[in-house]
Amino acid sequence: MIAVLVVDDQRLVRAGLRMLCTAAEDMTISGEASNGVEAVSLAAELDPDVILMDLRMPGLDGIGATRQIVKSGRRARILVLTTFDDDDHLYPALAAGASGFLVKDTEPAELLGAIRRVADGDMVFSPELLRRLVDRAVIGAAAGSAVTEVVSLTERESQVLALVAEGKSNQEIGDVLHLGVTTVKTHVANLMSKTGCDNRVRLAVYHLQTRQ
Template sequence: MISVLIVDDQRLVRAGLRMLCAAAEDMAVAGEASNGVEAVALAAELDPDVILMDLRMPGLDGIGATQQIVKAGRRARILVLTTFDDDDHLYPALAAGASGFFVKDTEPAELLGAIRRVAEGEMVFTPELLRRVVDRAVIGGIADTAVTESVPLTDRESQVLALVAEGKSNQEIADTLHLGVTTVKTHVANLMSKTGCDNRVRLAVYHLQNFQ
């Protein structure tokens, strides 16, 4: 069961997210917070698996709360859910330690899938946002974002890497390639080991640098 902490200053938004998560058989809402200060306190008290974090809130905002939660070493992974998908919000949230970034008009099923993926340790974005993150990393020459030298990959690893770069989940990759999810996870782990990329965003950057 995935425990979720909902953080948003709008009561109606919190209510909608609570209903959505509560309706999923594999999720339970651990609590709600209306600002960053409450989020930091409840993250420590409730120890949730995933925190749905709004960014614009009075007092301590979502970026500040994310920084404090990550710095405290909480196991919760933070999925930003905001109205604003511009770079001024996206990159500070990632720098603060967020594990994903979605906008509030995301389809409910897609958001539930993102929560599950974040809980499993993935970094998640819509394909459009992932492309922006990857393009900025490559254009900006971020040295620690990916290994620039190509390493030998098997045909199957190359196929998995290309789908990771498209923002596909392990389940989506498994369905596309007619593989088991466990097999896909093994391929992704092998790709990270071979390339030196420690998350899926860096794998996507690696793919763009070496295969396009």
């Protein structure tokens, strides 16, 4: 079971997320917090797998709470769920250590899938946000005259890399390539090892910088 901590200052939002998650057979709500201070305290007390984190809250906001939780070394992975998808919220949240970023009008099934992916070690973004992240990273690398080393990949690794760059999950990649999820995970791990990229966003950037 995936233990989820819900953090949001709006009671109705917390109630909706609780109903959504508890309806899933593989999830349970370990607790709720209405602000960042409570989130930090409950993360230490409950040790959840995933924290759904709002950003704008009174007192300690979601970015500050994310930073404290990540710095504490807790195993919980943080999925930001916010009304605001602008760069002023996206990049500080990622810098604080968030593992994903979704807006609150995300489809319920997509949100449940994102929770599962984050719990499984993925980084999760909507396709639009992923494209913005990749484009900004590529532009920054070009401005800095960074040279990306091209490494030798197998045909299957190249296929997996292209699908990672599209923002597809391990399950989605497996469905496209007719592979098991464990096999896909192995390919992704090998790609990270070969390219020196430590997450899927950097793999997407690598793909864009090196494709012919």
